Amino acid sequence: MRRLFDEELADLDSSFTEMGMLVSQTIQKAVQSFVDHDREGARQILENDHQINEREAAIEKKTFEMIALYQPVTTDLREIVTILKAVSVLERMGDQARNIANSTIRVKGTKHIASIEQELGVIGEMVANMVSQVMEYYVKNDALGAESIAEANHKLSQSAAKVRTDSVNGMKENADLVDSAADYLVIAGYLKRIGDYTTDIAEWIVYKRTGKIIELNPGYNFFI
Template sequence: MRRLFDEELADLDSSFTEMGMLVSQTIQKSVQAFVDHNRETAKLILDNDYRINEREAAIEKKTFEMIALYQPVTTDLREIVTILKAVSVLERMGDQARNIANSTIRVKGTKHVPEIEAKLGDMGEEVASMVSEVMSYYVKDDAIGAEAIAAKSRDLAKKAGQVRLDAVNGMKEDAELVDSAADYLVIAGYLKRISDYTTDIAEWIVYKRTGKIIELNPGSSFFI
């Protein structure tokens, strides 16, 4: 029985990690599509969104089945609960990538600010890297490394705030920038929210490793 449980848990870990990598790639592609004004790539992201949702549903189903069948305790149970909780966070990250793709499709023929879009592109790369990094901490069972994600999330929030300031100033100076600037605001908000989600996963990694429920970035759930 133990051997079967270990094999299924290893498969569950692998599925969860693969979903994390898929979400990271999707975030990166969605932001790049926005920066490049690539509506075709954005449409592909929307068309493939179901894959993330299906993976979440399959992983959740597997966790419930394993809890019911094997009735795990202590560290085994914490690992399954961590995946159950964190997989829904990954799905919400995918939702934000989908929102960015929707913004790319919606905006057409508006005036742009390359400097702000470059900042958003850098933020997208950084956030995608944070997702990959937090998944590696999960694989390595590294609670200390996971906690370090919180500092990166706070730094990303500052960058989102700067984009907000730039966008607002742009609207004040040029009325033709209103549509684009509004999108810059929401894209920065989406990316900030994804960075918050990486912290949420980090908190569950700490729980998996120590059994303690902590809050790494208290009071930082504002949009941008």
């Protein structure tokens, strides 16, 4: 029985990690599509969104089955609970990537601010790296590393705040830029939210490793 449990838990771990990598890649593609004004690329992201949702549903189903069948305790139960909680966070990250893709498709024929779009591209890369990093911490069971995600998210918040300031200034300076600047604000907000979600996963990694519930996103990282 223990061997079967270990094998199924390893499969569950792999499925969760693969979903995390898929979400990271999707975020990166979504931001790049927005920056490049690539509406076709954005449509592909929307068409593939079901893959993330289906993975979440399958992983959740598997966690419930394992809890019912094996009735795990202590560290085994914490690992399954961590996956159950964190997989829903990954799905919400995927929703934000979908929102970015929708924004890319909606925007058409407006004037752009190249410097802000470049900043958004950098933030998108930061966010995708944070997602990849937090998944690596999960695989390594690295609670200390997971806690460091909070610092990365604080830096991301500062970058998002700069986009907000630059977008507002752009609106003030040129009324023709209002539509584009409004979209920049929205995209920065989506990316900021994904950054917050990475800290949620980091908190569950700490729980998995130590059994302690901690707060890595106390609310000082605001956007609007």
